[in-house]
Amino acid sequence: MENKPNPLFAQTIIDWYQRHKRALPWRETTDPYLIWLSEVILQQTRVAQGLPYFQRFAEAYPTAQHLAAAPQDEVLRLWQGLGYYSRARNMHHTAQQIVQEYGGAFPDRYDELLKLRGVGSYTAAAIASFAFREKVAVLDGNVFRVLARVFGLSDDIAAPASRKVFQRLADELIPADAPDTFNQAIMEFGAIQCTPVMPDCLFCPLQQSCFAFTHGLVQELPVKSKAKAARPRFFHYMVFEHEGQYYMRKRLSGDIWEGLYDFYLHESDSKILNIATLLKELNDAGIAVQESHLLPPRKEYKHVLSHQKITARFYLIRLDFRLNEEVLQEARLVPYSPEKIEALPKPILINSYLKDEKILLNL
Ligand code: SF4
Numbered sequence: 001m002e003n004k005p006n007p008l009f010a011q012t013i014i015d016w017y018q019r020h021k022r023a024l025p026w027r028e029t030t031d032p033y034l035i036w037l038s039e040v041i042l043q044q045t046r047v048a049q050g051l052p053y054f055q056r057f058a059e060a061y062p063t064a065q066h067l068a069a070a071p072q073d074e075v076l077r078l079w080q081g082l083g084y085y086s087r088a089r090n091m092h093h094t095a096q097q098i099v100q101e102y103g104g105a106f107p108d109r110y111d112e113l114l115k116l117r118g119v120g121s122y123t124a125a126a127i128a129s130f131a132f133r134e135k136v137a138v139l140d141g142n143v144f145r146v147l148a149r150v151f152g153l154s155d156d157i158a159a160p161a162s163r164k165v166f167q168r169l170a171d172e173l174i175p176a177d178a179p180d181t182f183n184q185a186i187m188e189f190g191a192i193q194c195t196p197v198m199p200d201c202l203f204c205p206l207q208q209s210c211f212a213f214t215h216g217l218v219q220e221l222p223v224k225s226k227a228k229a230a231r232p233r234f235f236h237y238m239v240f241e242h243e244g245q246y247y248m249r250k251r252l253s254g255d256i257w258e259g260l261y262d263f264y265l266h267e268s269d270s271k272i273l274n275i276a277t278l279l280k281e282l283n284d285a286g287i288a289v290q291e292s293h294l295l296p297p298r299k300e301y302k303h304v305l306s307h308q309k310i311t312a313r314f315y316l317i318r319l320d321f322r323l324n325e326e327v328l329q330e331a332r333l334v335p336y337s338p339e340k341i342e343a344l345p346k347p348i349l350i351n352s353y354l355k356d357e358k359i360l361l362n363l
Pocket of ligand 1: 146150
């Protein structure tokens with residue numbers, strides 16, 4: 001059994017929002033570029049973590065033209081630490097698309113916004129409603145949770161088919177005269193009042209009409225099936241050093257961290273390095289090193305991504321010769337000084353290693 005859409009819902013949420021909203025810079029603007037920037041940054045990121053990144057990006061690239069003209073390495077470097085780097089690459093590409101195909105101005109309709117790379121239904125709805133006041137309801141994790149609890153929807157929010165059910169309800173609820181405020185309000189309500197764990201039901205203005213509260217189902221709703229367990233991966237990094245320079249390479253597409261810089265990587269299905277296999281691989285690549293050259297790792301680094309669990313170990317190899325050009329090209333390695341490395345975009349795990357080893361001091 002579910003609650004029927006309640007005409008007072010929108011007004012209650014909006015009233016609550018006016019009293020409780022946090023002052024955030026992207027709420028003070030109707031510039032679609034800045035709104036888009038904030039939405040891309042805030043996907044899978046908490047507001048407190050995303051805020052300084054938003055400020056940095058808005059300052060470095062105040063318009064889509066500025067962002068479009070920036071080198072990709074610079075954009076990725078500014079993004080470093082936020083994770084999900086495809087967001088940064090898509091964002092950069094989209095800025096170029098805006099400049100080339102739309103003359104630098106964002107499309108002003110939901111349907112058109114959906115054509116931009118990396119802009120899904122959520123982001124398109126956010127920009128269309130916040131910047132252009134189009135009546136289109138946003139659906140993010142907060143909105144799913146609030147609607148599931150208040151209206152008693154038990155559809156699995158992880159199932160793509162459920163989206164339609166929630167979208168239909170949200171579209172019924174959103175008022176034509178305040179689509180922007182309603183969207184902000186329901187997301188903020190989910191973020192502050194109706195939180196995943198320990199929602200503040202005691203002081204909630206929707207308490208009397210909330211299905212989950214009145215039926216004792218607050219902990220059960222929303223229903224979300226478990227994600228598949230993350231795949232474990234084991235990275236053994238060979239950190240070649242020669243005369244104060246470290247050999248790094250830019251990661252290619254088709255795997256995680258595209259466009260970021262790491263070291264020579266030997267991946268295996270175990271955290272234990274098979275030295276014989278590694279030495280043969282290196283020899284085949286023209287890098288003649290002996291087991292005694294490998295300085296064993298001091299610690300293990302772990303990094304959890306949405307579908308992968310990375311365990312990495314770093315082996316420092318101090319070379320008393322320079323790797324020749326052919327070998328470098330084949331292995332796509334380039335020697336960099338610590339100063340140059342500082343400016344390169346790197347996965348956070350690589351950054352941690354460089355910091356621990358005091359190769360980079362200004363992090
Ligand atoms: S009563 Fe509790 S579960 Fe219901 S909307 Fe309010 S905070 Fe959320």
